[in-house]
Amino acid sequence: MHSETPAGEPEDEANADDIDADPIADADDIDAHPKADADADPETPPTGRPGLGRKILLSVGASVVAISGIVGWIVGSNGAEAVPESTLFGTGLSIPTTPTTFALYGVVVSALILGVLFGLVELASRLEDGP
Incomplete structure (x- = not known):
């Protein structure tokens, strides 16, 4: 039984885009955030106390x-x-x-x-x- 979404697409195909999403690529996007890496932003102060x-x-x-x-x-x-x-x-x-x-x-x-x-x-x- 295929129900249709408001856009007129079958429900199974609408959810297929969510299933095909690559979770590894999504994880790479999180790591690529410029604030995640202290070396990426020279204005980021070092963590911890020197000495x-x-x-x-x-x-x-x-x-x-x-x-x-x-x-x-x-x-x-x-x-x-x-x-x-x-x-x-x-x-x-x-x-x-x-x-x-x-x-x-x-x-x-x-x-x-x-x-x-x-x-x-x-x-x-x-x-x-x-x-």
């Missing part, structure tokens, strides 16, 4: 260094009775097992490792931005 990532990384790094010192203090306090001296990474260099030396060792090692990692992140960021 916030650096502040977060430095805060996390400082927290890790502080925690390393606290853990070193605890290990040095508890390990002094069992092992009076500890050798560092098999280098032959030994340090006394005291809370102060282990706390200092934890702070120095974690600060060096994080400093190298953060330096590599900074280098990669500068290389990505270009000259």
Whole structure:
């Protein structure tokens, strides 16, 4: 049973235009909107706050260094009775097992490792931005 639309076309053919519409092409039209891409409009301000990532990384790094010192203090306090001296990474260099030396060792090692990692992140960021 074909009913007719007010324009005189069969109802099935009128809806055929809606069915034949390409949903992928419609999705591409949405992505092609100039405001959707920040690079498309030079007047669009960048999102986020400049320097916030650096502040977060430095805060996390400082927290890790502080925690390393606290853990070193605890290990040095508890390990002094069992092992009076500890050798560092098999280098032959030994340090006394005291809370102060282990706390200092934890702070120095974690600060060096994080400093190298953060330096590599900074280098990669500068290389990505270009000259």
